Amino acid sequence: MRDYDEVTAFLGEWGPFQRLIFFLLSASIIPNGFNGMSVVFLAATPEHRCRVPDTANLSRAWRNHSIPLRLQDGREVPHSCRRYRLAAMANFSALGLEPGRDVDLEQLEQESCLDGWEFSQDIYLSTIVTEWNLVCEDDWKAPLTISLFFVGVLVGSFVSGQLSDRFGRKNVLFVTMGMQTGFSFLQIFSKNFEMFAVLFVLVGMGQISNYVAAFVLGMAIKLELST
Structure with a gap:
């Protein structure tokens, strides 16, 4: 059986240059982790009513x-998407009637959150959910942002190789670093959910x-040094 060092000799020695290249290319993809995990915080849904x-x-x-109250995990919690009809409550309040004593709350008509929602700030001060009220009928939009992000990942996986072959991997590396940083920054100024979602795809x-580009560039440099 051939020795491991003999088999991998063509890769060259692990010298200062290799360490530098490894460090720089690794540093270039550190923001990838930030962007990949950011949606956990950006699209979080706080408790609301x-x-x-x-x-x-x-x-x-x-x-x-x-x-109104509803059962959740065996306990009663305030409903997130319904309230008792405001006009009816105002009439009962004006007549001096007490809820639960003079009026059976279970018989009261309910309505949707016509005046918006109140969000708990115990954990998150602001998310895209609280910014654009992505709850109740629109609660599907927050998970959609994650899917759209990975649609961008899928498209980029196919396109990046073609662009690298055409324009060079180093050029693609720096352009996509700027692209990732720039569009992430622009997300701060998103005016609506649609704008945020499109930027997240990019x-x-x-x-x-x-x-x-960073991975293949590192491999290419390694192969050039070994020849």
Whole structure:
């Protein structure tokens, strides 16, 4: 059996130059991990409930009972997407009736969150969910951002090789680094969910293209040194 060092001799020795190349190429893809994991925080859904406007003419008792309860994991929690009909509660409040004592809450008509939502800030101060109310009927949009990111990764996987062969891997490496950084920065200024999602696709394309270009470039340099 041939010795391991003999088999891998064509790769060259692990010298200062190899260490430098390894460090620089590895450093270039560090932001990839940040972008890949950022959606865990950016698209998080905090606890939320229907907003009851301050202008609603409700007593404290009715305001405290304005959200119906539902069972979740064996315990009752406020409903995230429904509230009792505001006009009915205002009428009962004006008549001096008490919720639960004079009025059976289970018989009250419910309505959707017409005035938006109140989000808990115990963990997250702001996410794309709280920014654009991606809950209830629109709760599918937050997971969609993850899928769209990986659509960009898929497209970039196919395109990056073609671009590298045409323009050179070093050029593609630096361009995709700038692409990833630039579009990630532009996401901060997204005006709506659609803009954020499109930019996230482009970030995904830049991320995988950067990684593939760095990996193949390192292999190419290694092969050139061994010949």
